[in-house]
Amino acid sequence: MPRTWLTERFELQVPLVGAPMAGVSDGRLAGAVSAAGALGMFGVPPSVPVSWIEEQAAIAAASGRPYGIGLLAWGLSDEHLKAVLRVRPALVSVSFGDYAPYVEPLRAAGITVAVQAGTTEEAVQAERTGVDAVVARGGEGGGHGRDDVATLPLLQTVLDAVRVPVLAAGGIATARGLAAVLAAGAEGGWAGTAFLGCTETTLPPEGLRRVLDAGETGTAYGRVFDVAQGLPWPPEYGGRALRNAFYDRWRDREDELARDEQARAGLEAARQGRDFDTAYVYAGQAVGTVTRERDAADVVAGFAAADELLSRFAAP
Ligand SMILES: Cc1cc2nc3c(=O)[nH]c(=O)nc-3n(C[C@H](O)[C@H](O)[C@H](O)COP(=O)(O)O)c2cc1C
Structure with missing residues (x-):
């Protein structure tokens, strides 16, 4: 696989983050993604007790590989922030709301900080705030975010607008999607929906x-x-x-x-x-690529085939 900022920073084999998915990805999925050579994250719902964060962090860390935690800025309590600083994951994303006060304390603890941005302006703002990386997240993505711009037009303008490393999110669910964003200049992909068919999620x-x-x-x-x-x-x-x-x-x-x-x-x-005619399952447009139950290691190995696609363009 190509070496990028993401693979170098976290010693990954595949330039891919398993996106935080509150209510679906806990420490088990995060640990499985990390063990497979990408960077797994779990998402923290604002309603959980502090002990949940500590438990899930311990499960994710058991892989012996770096992992990340995703926080929702609008619902982040002091207690949750303190717990995250205590368990000290390699990466924290804090998005959707006033995340600025959290960037410096997290970075001071040696944690890499990323913010998901849904417009170029949001990406520029995140860079000004001092984050380590920006996630350009298009509206086709699953879960929450803006629906203003799709991934490809967003990624192109964000890559030109900021100097910090850019990861691409929204609709990246196979090796083809990962190859496309790497070729464009992203340091890696950030994929949630691709992992929704995994045996390690908490989906019933x-x-x-x-x-x-x-x-x-x-x-x-x-x-x-x-x-x-x-x-x-x-x-x-x-x-x-x-x-x-x-x-x-x-x-x-x-x-x-x-x-x-x-x-x-x-x-x-x-x-x-569990009546899903009424209850919600958050998912992005890439859900069409998720057609069978697989474990996370298999999904990460599938993404690694981006290498072959990119090698078509290597010099002879
Ligand atoms: C079920 C689900 C839950 C999500 N929960 C979170 C979350 O808790 N925090 C967060 O920052 N992003 C969350 N997201 C958004 C993802 O981080 C990411 O932006 C998105 O999955 C990327 O698009 P994709 O689903 O097409 O891969 C969630 C996405 C899904 C599908």
């Missing part, structure tokens, strides 16, 4: 089935699920999830949904009862 089997059955047009972007849960996501960061009956029913009626206690309670009941 019913959710996994929806992932495997969904095609590239099977996702939708919006705030329906956040509003239904009363989560204080900044409104510019909606989420991309598998489109389902609950989404179709409430799309463009979010104000009404916010007042509908019954609908909100129904979502929570569906989540517990």
